[in-house]
Amino acid sequence: MAPTIQNDSIKATSFIIQGYEGSAYANFYNNKIEGNVTLEDDIAYGVGITQNCAITSLPEQQRLP
Numbered sequence: 881m882a883p884t885i886q887n888d889s890i891k892a893t894s895f896i897i898q899g900y901e902g903s904a905y906a907n908f909y910n911n912k913i914e915g916n917v918t919l920e921d922d923i924a925y926g927v928g929i930t931q932n933c934a935i936t937s938l939p940e941q942q943r944l945p
Contacts, residue, residue: 882900882901883897883906883908884906885908885909885911886908886909886910888912888913889911889912889913890913890914891914892913892914892915894915895913895916895917895918896917897918897920898919898920899921899922900922901921905928905929906928907928907929908928908929908931909932909933910933911935912933913933913934913935914936915936917935
């Protein structure tokens with residue numbers, strides 16, 4: 881199943897979504913994410929949309945080892 885995240889504000893040390901698959905689109909619309917972001921799909925997954933998102937990574941001294 882593919883994720884849909886819209887109109888959200890997320891503040892986290894680490895924001896990870898991985899292993900999504902299937903025939904649906906992964907949609908990320910109108911989000912503000914502050915943190916280190918990892919989006920990792922299944923190798924056979926082919927489609928995803930990221931639109932109008934602000935992603936700000938944390939300074940290195942605030943990252944987890």
